[in-house]
Amino acid sequence: EKDLADALEEGGCDLETVRNIIQGRQLPADLRAKVWKIALNVVGKGDSLASWDGSLDLPEQSIIHKDCQELIDQLSVPEDEKSVLLLDIESVITFYCKSRNVKYSSCLGWIYLLKPLVQLHLPRSDLYNCFYAVMNKFIPRDCFMKGRPFHLFRLLLQYHEPELCSFLDTKKMTPDSYALNWLGSLFSYYCSAEVTQAIWDGYLQQADPFFIYFLMLIILVNAKDVILAQESDKEEMIKFLETSPANLDLEDIEDLFSLAQYYCSKTPASFRKDNHSLFGSSLLGLKDDDTDLSQALCLAVSVSEILQANQQQGEGVRFFVVDCRPAEQYNAGHLSTAFHLDSDLMLQNPSEFAQSVKSLLEAQKQSIESGSIAGGEHLCFMGSGREEEDMYMNMVLAHFLQ
Secondary structure, eight states, rough: HHHHHHHHHSOOOOOHHHHHHTTOOOOGGHHHHHHHHHHTTOTTTOOOOGGGGOOOOOTHHHHHHHHHHHHHHHOOOOOGHHHHHHHHHHHHHHHHHHHHHHHHHHHGOHHHHHHHHHTTTOOOOHHHHHHHHHHHHHHTTOOOOTOOHHHHHOOOHHHHHHHHHHHHTTTTTOOOHHHHHHHHTTTTTSSHHHHHHHHHHHHHHHHTTTHHHHHHHHHHHHTHHHHTTTTHHHHHHHHHHHTTTGGGOGGGGHHHHHHHHHHTTTTTTHHHTTGGGSSOOOTTTTTOOOOOOGSSSSOOOHHHHHHHTTTTOOOOOEEEEESSSSSSHHOOOOOOEEEETTTHHHHHHHHHHHHHHHHHHHHHHHHHHOOOOTOOOEEEOOOOHHHHHHHHHHHHHHHHOO
């Protein structure tokens, strides 16, 4: 604690230095504000609201005021400080809406994002800069019902927990139905103040916006047995899942993070690389060719990652590559570690196809047991990249997913 206090006192302290001192331990409450400001890169940022006339006149102003008042009521604020704090919070939201040209709505959950920040007792300029940075760096774009971030989460769940994903799919329980406020409030919607602070302490220090996906994944994994044994109706199950972060205690956070780290290390790097445009300034990365993740059968992996994975020994994500191209393309050239499964056989010769699938699974098992570089827990299906030919590969893929 003293080392951290001294380093922060000297100034010019960066996130790396802070991380090395803290090393995953709990953050002292009196130093939290300074550490979060470093993690959010807002130290020394000016007062964004200085040029603003302060008028609270948005069409949604009465809703903003009501929501801010409710937040104040939830916090234990001394009576004589309430009106000043209320004005600060309302100003932060109003100015954000005006400067970013965003229409306010209660369901955005901003109040819950502001809650942990308000508890740091920051001056208004810092409160705004921190809120802006959290929104910009850690809240994914399209964080609403049927939004892209939730399709991506389903693919991650399917990659690590196919049985659980399939179960939720059959119940038509999509991630946005239970995890909207997990992601939109970074868990502050359901968790107690202490637990939220502990989660944010760890998450902001990670400086990796995608890490929230792995925290969400672990919450589902921990509830897996209960979910699979559920007899209740869909609405009750959604309620159970939605509120499950509320059961987290302070002592659970360390395990939550170490498990999330583990799953993170076992996930293809393409998960981040292909989706980096989800986070950050809305001017960047808005490409029309962003693939429609709601139509994706499973997580995509880049060619370069497959090539790298096949060369490395030991740790890292490994794949068992299944080459689904027509035989003449496979024979013309293929990865030395790839298993050939002619996807045309599925329709043309089902019994031969069934035999090939059997051989494939046997080959995968043997390659894992022998520690071969061709071995991998995950099957990676490879097509030609031509839509017509890959239709058959997609049918094979759907067959395996069932």
